[in-house]
Amino acid sequence: MQSIIKAEGVTKRFRQPKRYSGLAGSIKGLLSREFTEVRAVEDISFAIGAGEAVGYLGPNGAGKSTMIKMMTGILVPTNGSLAVLGRTPHAERMTNAREIGVVFGQRSQLWWDLPVRDSFDLHRRIYDIPERRYRDNLEHLCAMLGMDAYLDRPVRQLSLGQRMRAEIAMALLHDPKILFLDEPTIGLDVVAKDAVRKFLSEVNRERGVTIILTTHDLQDIEEICPRLIMVDDGKLLFDGELKRLRSALGARRRLTLDFATDPGPITLSTARLVSDDGASKHFLIENEETSLVDVLTELGNGHGLKDVALDEPDIEEVIRTFYQQRPVLVPQ
Numbered sequence: 440m441q442s443i444i445k446a447e448g449v450t451k452r453f454r455q456p457k458r459y460s461g462l463a464g465s466i467k468g469l470l471s472r473e474f475t476e477v478r479a480v481e482d483i484s485f486a487i488g489a490g491e492a493v494g495y496l497g498p499n500g501a502g503k504s505t506m507i508k509m510m511t512g513i514l515v516p517t518n519g520s521l522a523v524l525g526r527t528p529h530a531e532r533m534t535n536a537r538e539i540g541v542v543f544g545q546r547s548q549l550w551w552d553l554p555v556r557d558s559f560d561l562h563r564r565i566y567d568i569p570e571r572r573y574r575d576n577l578e579h580l581c582a583m584l585g586m587d588a589y590l591d592r593p594v595r596q597l598s599l600g601q602r603m604r605a606e607i608a609m610a611l612l613h614d615p616k617i618l619f620l621d622e623p624t625i626g627l628d629v630v631a632k633d634a635v636r637k638f639l640s641e642v643n644r645e646r647g648v649t650i651i652l653t654t655h656d657l658q659d660i661e662e663i664c665p666r667l668i669m670v671d672d673g674k675l676l677f678d679g680e681l682k683r684l685r686s687a688l689g690a691r692r693r694l695t696l697d698f699a700t701d702p703g704p705i706t707l708s709t710a711r712l713v714s715d716d717g718a719s720k721h722f723l724i725e726n727e728e729t730s731l732v733d734v735l736t737e738l739g740n741g742h743g744l745k746d747v748a749l750d751e752p753d754i755e756e757v758i759r760t761f762y763q764q765r766p767v768l769v770p771q
């Protein structure tokens with residue numbers, strides 16, 4: 440697959456004036472010319488192919504927004520090389536802007552006092568979108584996002600969920616090849632989150648728009664992004680599929696066996712008993728290769744088995760384990 444985003448050894452450092460505590464310290468800080476250096480992004484390399492949906496994950500201050508800002512041309516890397524659609528984003532910011540869409544969950548790009556439709560129309564003029572294409576796109580996006588009811592209302596009157604749909608629609612009006620989203624579901628209720636996730640998955644699948652998304656909500660990743668890039672302290676810790684992360688961490692499945700009556704102690708080689716409530720017994724399946732059928736075959740008939748429940752570890756658990764263990768699993 441041809442890569443449309445390529446980062447090689449990208450580093451971003453910020454210089455901040457040194458601060459001192461207390462009143463005397465504040466004055467000293469004002470007069471001093473000393474600086475501290477913040478390493479926001481440290482030697483990061485990856486390649487993203489056309490049509491991929493990638494989740495960019497990391498704790499607060501890990502360097503996610505800084506990386507998005509460099510890819511969109513807002514910030515200039517301190518070191519390394521970055522190419523988006525074959526261009527250096529900050530050097531060709533205007534040309535780059537025509538081919539990418541950007542949504543910042545915490546900052547609106549719509550005009551607060553104008554009806555949504557007017558912001559869209561301004562966007563059409565700025566991006567010079569041909570009239571026909573604009574109308575088709577607007578109609579399609581309105582239908583997909585259910586925006587007809589509030590297209591003529593000022594942005595300040597919209598709910599957060601309505602506004603976020605409008606933000607995403609505006610970012611797509613000029614048919615960008617790549618859509619960058621920085622926390623697009625922040626603050627949304629479950630219904631609005633669901634609508635945004637479904638829409639983004641559809642845009643990725645059906646329109647082939649490449650999606651790069653930062654989020655703290657791991658359900659966003661689970662539903663939209665098969666690939667994860669994980670960072671911390673500015674450094675790359677993992678790049679690959681969520682399922683690879685699950686298996687690399689030896690993600691264990693939980694198995695509950697419910698019996699008609701307590702069959703007594705049960706020991707299995709395919710699953711380890713972790714708690715015994717008599718008629719209900721809880722196991723962990725630790726070997727990835729072991730299937731439910733393997734366990735049930737080993738258990739055999741005659742125990743009066745009534746019900747079986749198998750739970751995959753949820754994404755929250757996988758990611759928490761990952762950050763606790765911090766292995767580096769970057770593809771070669």
Ligand SMILES: Nc1ncnc2c1ncn2[C@@H]1O[C@H](COP(=O)(O)OP(=O)(O)OP(=O)(O)O)[C@@H](O)[C@H]1O
Pocket residue numbers: 453454455477478479497498499500501502503504505506
């Ligand atoms: N303009 C700036 N000047 C100085 N330091 C900055 C600047 N922007 C970001 N930083 C610092 O760089 C580091 C990475 O910040 P960044 O906003 O990229 O993190 P993030 O992963 O997006 O965090 P969050 O999840 O909290 O949004 C932080 O230590 C932050 O304080």
